[in-house]
Amino acid sequence: MEIFKYLEEYDYEQLLFCQDKQSGLKAIICIHDTTLGPALGGTRMWTYETEEDAIVDALRLGRGMTYKNAAAGLNLGGGKTVIIGDPRKDKSEAMFRAFGRFIQGLNGRYITAEDVGTTVEDMDVIHEETDYVTGISPAFGSSGNPSPATAYGVYRGMKAAAKEAFGTDSLEGKIVAVQGAGNVAYHLCRHLSDEGAKLIVTDINKAAVDRVVHEFGAKAVDPNDIYSIDCDIYSPCALGAVINDETIPQLKAKVVAGSANNQLREERHGTKLQELGIVYAPDYVINAGGVINVADELYGYNRERAMKKIESIYENIAKVIEISKRDSIPTYKAADRLAEERINSLKQSRSQFLQNGKHIINRRIN
Known part of the structure; x- marks a missing residue:
């Protein structure tokens, strides 16, 4: 190498x-x-x-x-x-x-x-x-289990994607197919249920599925059926690479928004979603609630402050969609551009600061 x-x-x-x-x-x-x-x-x-x-x-x-x-x-x-x-x-x-x-x-x-x-x-x-x-550990000032924070961020990002697809960010009455019933998915389902969404859920862990069905009135389906289910939003919250050549033709959802990492098997699958008019909320933007939460520990953890920052995932997804439209690129590329533009902006400002500093020093010397 x-x-x-x-x-x-x-x-x-x-x-x-x-x-x-x-x-x-x-x-x-x-x-x-x-x-x-x-x-x-x-x-x-x-x-x-x-x-x-x-x-x-x-x-x-x-x-x-x-x-x-x-x-x-x-x-x-x-x-x-x-x-x-x-x-x-x-x-x-x-x-x-x-x-x-x-x-x-x-x-x-x-x-x-x-x-x-x-x-x-x-x-x-x-x-x-x-x-x-x-x-x-929380005893040392930690934020504890990051799953609720991640789930809240996914919920906020899902609302932003829904606004683009449906003209409103209300999830009341929307059918959301959640793939996975683990810790993050469970807390996401709680947010969705509280807003009045209709839940369809699947997982290889039957006990986890039963919990969501019992507590939130979700409908359980076989893991192989989750892709083709008639729904408004498909939310992958388990495995990666679930957006691929086999699953994309089955999708009936208008939005893909979930917590799983590396949802696209290949980048071209993000392009395919764009071509089909499906709004894709890039995974590393929408599932950032956990890292935002632990990052707050660096300032002395304050849950209210952390959750307020996590709310901004709504605006971050909206920015990604805006860049996607502005530059005529799929949202997965727009997410990279959002990050790169922020980094490059600070690099330029630091460069300008250094140049000004050198100019002042040279002027004093001369």
Whole structure:
């Protein structure tokens, strides 16, 4: 792998390899961009087949966090860590404390949180060595379970997408097909039910489906039927890559808006939705409630302030739709443009500041 060539292509700032022989720590920290502020991104622990696979995952995820944080309006850059190992048997206090010391050594350039394969308890151990960690236990000032925050953001973004598709952001009477009945989907269904939406739900976990059916009067369907169901809004809240060549022809919904990551199997599928007149709320914009929530911990967590910021996902989706129309591009491309325009705007302002500073210094010298 030509690492420097890859770093140059996507303008990465830093890639760090961290190892501690005694604890078995093998970690890769990627800092993609800190134009907007310190890089915030979680720590993933996974059994990668090769070290190159781990490097590529860290790079991909780190860059994704830059776009997610920028589009969310956060004053944070993007980064990510991957730890090579089996989260079921390789974890230890020594490993996460060693990792915490590496983070501390970056002096605030990178802030971590939990991700796939890591937990709140792991973050608490990291917190023993550094303050640059979020998603710790509520006893230490954390925001706690991020699922309600993520769900509220999806709900707000769904309303913005509905306004574009139906001329009103009211979800009363709208049929919403929710794919998934896990923590985020459950709280989303609660918001939708409170507004008077009609719910259709599916999940491979029957108990989770039964809970939503019992509490919110949802109709349960087979997982294979959720794509073709007659509905107004399709909300993927489980697996990724569910928007693909097989499912798109089945969709009857006018809006796709859900919490799942990487919903498009390929970028061209986002273009296809646009061609069919289906409003797609890009996943990393609409599901940013969780990261907005944990980011508030950096200021001393205040739930009211965090939820107010999460409400702005409505405006963020509206901006994406506006850019899509302005530039005649699909919404998934418009989301990237929203993030890039914000980053580039600050880069230019900083450049102007530096140029003015140099001009003043030169004038004084001369």
